[in-house]
Amino acid sequence: MSDTDRSSLVAPAPAEAAAYVRDAHERRAFCTLLGRCHVAYDGRTTSHAGPADRLVALKPDLTLLVHAADGPKPQNWLAADALDVDVEDGSLLLTATRESPTEELRVTFESIEQAAAMAADETDATVEISGTEADLKERVLADPALVEPGFRALAAERDTPAGPVDVFGRDSSGRAVAVELKATRAGPDAASQLSRYVDALRRDLHADADVRGILVAPSCTPRTRRVLARDGHEFVSLEP
Amino acid sequence: MSDTDRSSLVAPAPAEAAAYVRDAHERRAFCTLLGRCHVAYDGRTTSHAGPADRLVALKPDLTLLVHAADGPKPQNWLAADALDVDVEDGSLLLTATRESPTEELRVTFESIEQAAAMAADETDATVEISGTEADLKERVLADPALVEPGFRALAAERDTPAGPVDVFGRDSSGRAVAVELKATRAGPDAASQLSRYVDALRRDLHADADVRGILVAPSCTPRTRRVLARDGHEFVSLEP
DNA sequence: CGTTAAATGTCGTCC
DNA sequence: GGACGACGTTTAACG
The missing domain is CATH 3.40.1350.10 (Trna Endonuclease; Chain: A, domain 1)
Incomplete structure (x- = not known):
């Protein structure tokens, strides 16, 4: 792993963040973004959420999660099978899509405070549950x-x-x-x-x-x- | 916000990470940790998950989420009303607890690759949904x-x-x-x-x-x- | 606070 | 891939 891979980004420019997320995606790494963004989902239902500070997480399996400040449930999410990372109008734009059912989740960042990533090992850490x-x-x-x-x-x-x-x-x-x-x-x-x-x-x-x-x-x-x-x-x- | 607040940590020592998480908690900030950890939950059921690379997120409302590499659902989670951050046997240990129902979630890190945090604004960004x-x-x-x-x-x-x-x-x-x-x-x-x-x-x-x-x-x-x-x-x- | 029904529920399992 | 039922379901609405 190179030195760049191990670094996180603080207040990156959109293009820099885009490259970072693309790299994380290709390495099948966890990636987290902390910043101000708005979110649009279309699929089983349709939803939109205006600009706010949020935690956005990309998992190695292309699950995209958008968490607001409150609650255990993500505000929006998608178990995607494809991800586009673009810079549009000077903003980082994540577009996650899925077929069957057809779904799309778009996250547009107004600003990014932090970006971090970590390649995931192959360990299968199943959870053992009792009391079911x-x-x-x-x-x-x-x-x-x-x-x-x-x-x-x-x-x-x-x-x-x-x-x-x-x-x-x-x-x-x-x-x-x-x-x-x-x-x-x-x-x-x-x-x-x-x-x-x-x-x-x-x-x-x-x-x-x-x-x-x-x-x-x-x-x-x-x-x-x-x-x-x-x-x-x-x-x-x-x-x- | 000081310079330290804006920085993320790369491969921090346990004590350094503990201070970082405590600070994030006090500021009611989002905080993400990427690293190798094991997890134990006791409450409505009992569960344990062995060491693996995971994404651990702490939200301003004291929600603690533990995500493995796969799936949109966290492996473990807790909408906690208290959080302890300790270093035990040289490892960072997060203990989230809740009363009514009585629940506890413990995350023990073997190693930490990244830590990031961001104070959340007060914006109430409700999600508008249609198709319900x-x-x-x-x-x-x-x-x-x-x-x-x-x-x-x-x-x-x-x-x-x-x-x-x-x-x-x-x-x-x-x-x-x-x-x-x-x-x-x-x-x-x-x-x-x-x-x-x-x-x-x-x-x-x-x-x-x-x-x-x-x-x-x-x-x-x-x-x-x-x-x-x-x-x-x-x-x-x-x-x- | 307890009860009830909705949900982008998600997840496993069986067909 | 669909159907079916469990789930630490979570969440919102209502008494």
Whole structure:
């Protein structure tokens, strides 16, 4: 890596910044720009944001992110498959594009305070996560009595015409049970999902088969309770 | 702003970087760090990611973002309400914390290639977006015949015990109609939502009132079609 | 502060 | 490549 590569730029001229970003792009490096810019997006929706100080980040995979001062979400972003770096009317202009869906993100800088870049290594640093719905499923399969005494888990991801049921089993009296799992507080969608699965199982297992539905989650909202009650299903509180 | 404030750092020592980040934090500036680090999160779940080259960004509102080389989403993030900047065992350590919910994000740098910062102005640069569900609603209210000839829109966001119906109206023969809008391709949840509203309206308007349900979206998935058919509802294709 | 529904959601997985 | 459901979803609107 040359000395130039290792340097960042302070208050660069647009042409200098353009060369820097192009170089970063070619090296598949991270690149950050801090400065005043305005932003236009056109694709799934259309948006425009006026001039303000922002953080613009270009990632090795051509993801372009535009962050304003507030909030964890970027104001605009694009997982692009092409990037143009130009100087227009004396301003640095980044144009990121993507096909399928057709999208375009344009960032125009009025001024640039800082530019930095770093070539990324090839290390695959996957994130290990625990405490998810998959963990809750493992818990239930390992100890089905957590759902209710006498419950036997017979299958995970059991297929139905309405989609896979998280856990399928039978209660102590032999009745079929569909279990829908949520790792976080459950909303009405979870209850609707459970109803679809139970209906499908009733048809699948044979006419008027007796199928119970149980929603398992740390908690659920009141409206979810009402949907469950309306459809004759139950709720069991369980942490992942 | 002093000369030091305007400078970025190239390959700084941990203590130097720590002072730089603390200063940025105090000035409520954007700050970016490019370097090799590992990351640990504990809160809603627990996660850990081993050493790799990453982009770490600190925003004026104390949002901490950790980006790996791929993908538009940060690998880890935290909308923090406190940040500690320390040097431990010769490494820069950022510890962002939040209460309610209790969360912690720790970033430990093995090496730092670049650090940059920029104080943010106070400009409130809101993003103007069009092509959303709100736009689709305006379209339907302005020209209800887009839903079907003779349709009259009587209310937007009409309240029901199951929540507000996007558009409520009557068809050419006077039958009540609930319209559920989606700006993008609709999935099964949209059909379930519609069913809940129609059921609530039937009870609300009087026993066995005749209420039609129409899902309006650019398109919908096959399973969504089946849910609509099962519940006797309809689909109308319309762009926002 | 809790609940609810939208989102340029994004991401993995399976077909 | 589409469909489907999870996600540390985040965010805005409303009571």
